[in-house]
Amino acid sequence: MSEVRLEHVSRTYDRVTAVDDVSLTVAEGQFLTLLGPSGCGKTTTLRMIAGFLQPTAGTIYIKGEDVTRVSANRRDTGMVFQTYALFPHMSVAANVAFGLKMRGIRGEAAAVRVRDALRVVQLESMADRLPRQLSGGQQQRVALARAVVIRPQVLLMDEPLGSLDLKLRQELQIQIRSVQQELGITAIYVTHDQGEALSMSDRVAVMRNGRVEQLDQPDRLYSRPVNAFVANFVGRTNLLAVEVIEVFAAQSSCKVRSTDAPDLAFSVAIADADRAWRPGDRCLLGFRPENGVLGSTAENRIGARVRDVRYFGATRSVALTNALGGSLDIDVPSGNPIPARGESTEISWRPNGCFLLPREDS
Amino acid sequence: MAQAGVKGSELPIRGPADSGQGASTERSEPLPIRWGVLSLPAVLGLLFAFGLPIALLTANSLFRHAGPGRVAPTVTLDNYVAFLTDPFFLRILLDTFVLGFMVVSICAILGYPVAYFLARTRSRCRGMMIFLVVAPLLVSAVIRNLGWVPLLGTNGFVNWLLLLLGLVDRPVALVNNFVGVVIGTSHAVMPFMILMLMTVIQRINPEIEEAAVNLGASQWQNFWQIVFPLSIPGLLGGYLIVFTITISSFTTPAMLGGNRVLIMSTFISQQVRFVLNYAFGATCAVILMAVAIALTVVAVRQSERRG
Numbered sequence: 001m002s003e004v005r006l007e008h009v010s011r012t013y014d015r016v017t018a019v020d021d022v023s024l025t026v027a028e029g030q031f032l033t034l035l036g037p038s039g040c041g042k043t044t045t046l047r048m049i050a051g052f053l054q055p056t057a058g059t060i061y062i063k064g065e066d067v068t069r070v071s072a073n074r075r076d077t078g079m080v081f082q083t084y085a086l087f088p089h090m091s092v093a094a095n096v097a098f099g100l101k102m103r104g105i106r107g108e109a110a111a112v113r114v115r116d117a118l119r120v121v122q123l124e125s126m127a128d129r130l131p132r133q134l135s136g137g138q139q140q141r142v143a144l145a146r147a148v149v150i151r152p153q154v155l156l157m158d159e160p161l162g163s164l165d166l167k168l169r170q171e172l173q174i175q176i177r178s179v180q181q182e183l184g185i186t187a188i189y190v191t192h193d194q195g196e197a198l199s200m201s202d203r204v205a206v207m208r209n210g211r212v213e214q215l216d217q218p219d220r221l222y223s224r225p226v227n228a229f230v231a232n233f234v235g236r237t238n239l240l241a242v243e244v245i246e247v248f249a250a251q252s253s254c255k256v257r258s259t260d261a262p263d264l265a266f267s268v269a270i271a272d273a274d275r276a277w278r279p280g281d282r283c284l285l286g287f288r289p290e291n292g293v294l295g296s297t298a299e300n301r302i303g304a305r306v307r308d309v310r311y312f313g314a315t316r317s318v319a320l321t322n323a324l325g326g327s328l329d330i331d332v333p334s335g336n337p338i339p340a341r342g343e344s345t346e347i348s349w350r351p352n353g354c355f356l357l358p359r360e361d362s
Numbered sequence: 363m364a365q366a367g368v369k370g371s372e373l374p375i376r377g378p379a380d381s382g383q384g385a386s387t388e389r390s391e392p393l394p395i396r397w398g399v400l401s402l403p404a405v406l407g408l409l410f411a412f413g414l415p416i417a418l419l420t421a422n423s424l425f426r427h428a429g430p431g432r433v434a435p436t437v438t439l440d441n442y443v444a445f446l447t448d449p450f451f452l453r454i455l456l457d458t459f460v461l462g463f464m465v466v467s468i469c470a471i472l473g474y475p476v477a478y479f480l481a482r483t484r485s486r487c488r489g490m491m492i493f494l495v496v497a498p499l500l501v502s503a504v505i506r507n508l509g510w511v512p513l514l515g516t517n518g519f520v521n522w523l524l525l526l527l528g529l530v531d532r533p534v535a536l537v538n539n540f541v542g543v544v545i546g547t548s549h550a551v552m553p554f555m556i557l558m559l560m561t562v563i564q565r566i567n568p569e570i571e572e573a574a575v576n577l578g579a580s581q582w583q584n585f586w587q588i589v590f591p592l593s594i595p596g597l598l599g600g601y602l603i604v605f606t607i608t609i610s611s612f613t614t615p616a617m618l619g620g621n622r623v624l625i626m627s628t629f630i631s632q633q634v635r636f637v638l639n640y641a642f643g644a645t646c647a648v649i650l651m652a653v654a655i656a657l658t659v660v661a662v663r664q665s666e667r668r669g
Contacts, residue, residue, distance in 0.1 A: 052572055072575045079576040085569035088589050098587075102578035143573075149579065 003028045003093045004049065004154050008209075009058030011044050018044040019055070020210035023036040026154070026186055026203075031177070033189045035197040036207035037233070042190045043158055045207075049188060050156050051075045062153050073102075078147030082159040084139040086131035092118070092142050093127040099150035117149035118142075120179055141266065144176060148183055155180065155187040161196065173200055179240060194234045198222065206230050224271060228284055228357050237286045238328045239357070240302075242266065244281040256285055260324045266300040269352040277356060284357040289331040291353035294339070298348035304328055305344050320347065407530070416651075421642035430638035450534035458609050458625040461543060465608045466601050468548040469555035473600070478589070482568065493559075496553050497580025503550065509616040510546050511537055514618075538620025546618040551607050555600035563589070594652035595665045602661040606654045626650045 004026040011019040019041040025030045034042035047053045049060060051072030060068045067075055072182070077338055078099070086095050093114050100110040118124045121141035131139055140160055160176070161169040177200050180187045191197055197204045198218040205215040206229075214226045225231035228239060242256040245265070254277055258264040265286060277283070304320035307327075315331045316338060322328050328347060332338060339345045363366035423441055423639045428434035445451045498506060513519045514536035521533040525528060536542055566589065612627040619628065624647055 050572075050576060052575075072572075073578050073580060076578075077576060079573065081569045081573060083567055083569050085567060085573040087570060087574070087588060098574070098579075099577035102583065146573075146577070 003063060004188065005028070005061040006045070006049070006062075007059045007061070009045070009048060009055045009060060011041075011048060011053060012056050016128070017210050019048070021058070022204055022207075022210070022212055023058075024212060024215055026188060028186055031180055031185045031187045031189065031200060031202045033191060033197040033201040033204045034207055035191060035194060035204050035234070037192055040207040041210035042192075042207050044115070044210075046156055046158055046188060046190045049154070050077050050079050071260065076150075076153045078150055078152035078155045080140070080143050080147050080155070080157040080160045082162045084131070084136070084143045086139055086142055086146070088131055089362060091128050091130060092134070095131065095142055096146045096149050099146060103150065113149055115147040116353055120148070120182065121145045121175065136164055137172060140164065140172060141175070146183060148179065150158060151183075151185075153186065155185050157187065157189045159190055159192070161193075162191075169196070176200065198234070204234075206233060208233075222288075224355060224356065228285075228286070228360055231286050231355075231357060236289055236329055238289065238292065238325065240266075240285045241323075241359075242283060242285045242323070242356075244277050244279050244283065244356075245275055246279060254356075256283070256356070258324060264302065264323075266354070267351040268354055268356055271352075275358075285354055286357055287349045287354035289329040292328070292330040292347050292349045294318070294330060294332060294336075294345055294347065296346045297350050298350045298353075300351065300354070301346050301348040302328075303344065304347050306339050306341050309341065311339055320345075322347070405542055419644045420648055422640055423648045425641050427639050427641040431640065433641050441642055442649075444623070444642070445645055445649060451646075453474075454624050454626060454629050455653075456621075457540075458627075458650070459653075461540070461547070461615075461625055462609045464544050465548045466555075466604050467552060468544070468606050469552050470559075470597060470600065472548075473552055473555040474559060474593075477556045477596070478563055480556070481560045481563035481566075488588045492557075495556050497552050498549060504617070506550060507546055510542070510549070510618060514542055514545065537618055538622060540619070540623050542618035542620070543615045543623050546614040547608050547611055550611070550614060551604045554603040556604065558600035559593060559596040562593050562599070566592045593602040598665045599659045602658055605657060609650065609654060 006022055006024050007021060009022045010017065018235065022041070022045060024032070034045055036042050044053060048055050051067070051070060051074075055068060058068075059066055060195075062075065062077070087098065090098070094196075096114045096117050097110050100106070100113060103111070114127070115124065118127055121144055123138060123141055123145065126134060126142075128136065131142065133178055134142065140154050143160070157176070161172050164172065168317075173196055189197075189200065198221070201218055203215060204218055204221050206213045206221065208229055214221060214230045216224075221234050225234060225237070227239075231237040231239070241259045244256050246255040248254060253267060253269045256266050256268060258266075259282060268285060290317045303323040306318060307321050308319040310317045310319075311334070313334065315333055318330045318332055318338060320330065330347060379504070422433055424437050424439070425433035426436050426438055426440065442594045476495065480488065480495070483491075485491070496608060509517075514562050515521070516533040516535070518536070520536060521530075524534065525532075534541075536545065554639075570592075571584055571588060574588045575581075579587065609625070610627060615623050615625055615628050619625075621628075624632075627650075630646045630650070633639045633646065
């Protein structure tokens with residue numbers, strides 16, 4: 001059963017299409033993230049689910065009910081904003097109680113639920129304070145408590161951690177995820193931070209120009225991106241322009257060669273057969289920096305010259321210029337030997353550590 | 363409502379006493395001396411053009427009336443006693459307050475929707491609309507009031523409209539009386555109320571309103587429980603300006619009151635220009651000033667408490 005369902009939802013402003021024919025479903029208790037660069041339509045999509053914006057086309061269902069024309073205050077969603085949007089003139093407890101009050105829940109019943117909600121976000125001791133007396137992270141936890149205390153059909157979060165520093169953001173990612181799982185609440189989360197999307201979500205919808213480019217589980221999104229945009233937005237990817245020369249055994253693997261240097265051939269293991277490649281297809285070969293190794297130990301190889309090395313603690317990121325003049329990034333565990341800057345070497349990777357992507361222009 | 367918020371504030375972190383602007387307390391470098399030196403001309407100018415006349419005025423109020431246009435330099439509180447014990451004079455003071463509160467109320471009620479709209483609109487014409495709001499201030503008070511006379515007269519547009527709509531049976535007296543003064547003054551000071559409210563409403567994060575609606579608040583509940591309490595500093599500021607301008611305004615009461623409306627300003631003018639009782643005129647002026655200062659202090663205290 002799907003808790004939230006969008007069918008062919010579009011939103012246009014004047015002549016600009018902010019959201020373009022988006023269809024997706026979020027199952028009960030699931031955590032879905034809308035991920036994309038700014039202006040991709042993710043916030044517009046969320047605001048349409050909350051009811052702050054009307055879609056210009058399409059239908060939105062919550063719990064199977066068509067809510068497209070239902071006003072925002074009757075949709076029973078709980079929203080967390082990037083700016084926290086706490087009521088500055090009310091105490092923390094009054095902020096959390098507000099939604100209950102609007103539902104006619106008052107007195108002891110409300111007090112108990114407010115206390116419970118504040119306990120879930122570990123802010124019981126702050127109940128009597130005013131929002132401005134709390135830190136940013138605490139304020140956002142109050143906002144989270146305020147959104148979940150009404151037990152909404154769906155929890156909506158619009159870049160809730162966008163204005164917090166990295167350390168706090170990571171703590172709150174864990175806390176938001178655990179609160180969501182503890183309460184078994186359906187959640188839709190908007191972010192432009194791919195790390196946040198991958199670590200928190202059950203499923204991620206990568207959006208660009210108002211469209212969903214790929215909707216998948218985080219690990220599949222990372223290991224099997226459907227196009228170069230997703231591959232580059234979610235993690236880093238080395239891309240080489242290639243042409244398919246041979247396909248083996250019912251799309252299980254194929255041989256490709258560089259379109260720039262036809263004598264450079266690579267093998268690719270195809271994990272899923274949702275796209276049938278044929279000899280002569282021009283496409284992109286992609287592999288992740290951590291799947292490439294220095295030296296010629298793996299089957300696919302290309303010559304390269306070291307351009308720059310950056311240190312990241314657990315790994316070093318080596319930037320190279322490959323034999324075709326393009327750029328390559330390789331992550332090498334710290335401690336492993338690294339050739340000096342300007343030195344020539346070889347990069348290699350395994351057939352099952354890479355993937356094929358369609359060309360953007362095709 | 364905000365009182366409730368202040369209640370639980372005996373906290374170790376930050377009480378309302380330091381006005382809640384925590385971030386700005388870090389920069390406490392002393393201002394360079396040259397700013398003090400540069401303000402000297404203004405300070406001296408004010409002392410000469412403002413402080414000195416007020417001192418003379420206050421002195422006059424403490425002297426005895428000694429025939430038309432003269433005071434005897436014997437210090438006495440008789441003028442104040444005379445004012446504060448005579449119901450006729452107290453009535454004038456009360457009428458002045460009533461005028462002030464009526465004008466404030468009208469400006470607040472009629473100005474609020476305009477202020478809210480101007481604060482939230484993203485229209486390209488916003489600048490133009492703000493100009494239109496401010497426009498009455500660009501017209502001389504005399505011209506503005508002259509414009510009201512034909513509108514409010516017995517055969518004026520307003521009465522014509524009221525008769526047409528069947529709201530009244532015969533023309534209502536709207537000018538040369540208290541009503542005319544209220545209308546004319548409200549018009550004149552409306553821009554101040556709108557601008558004060560607009561600035562404060564603009565600072566209310568629109569997402570706060572969305573949060574309220576998201577939690578189930580109707581537009582009505584959103585307004586009374588969220589927007590209105592948060593805009594009280596704007597109302598206080600608007601009240602302060604509108605009230606003090608109104609109780610000290612002279613041109614409009616004189617022109618639209620038709621010599622029949624006796625409030626402090628018109629009464630002071632009578633005393634000084636026609637009765638030539640400078641001592642009593644000065645007394646009334648000092649009392650009016652004291653009231654205005656007291657109200658200012660109260661309003662400023664209130665808005666400081668709200669941070």
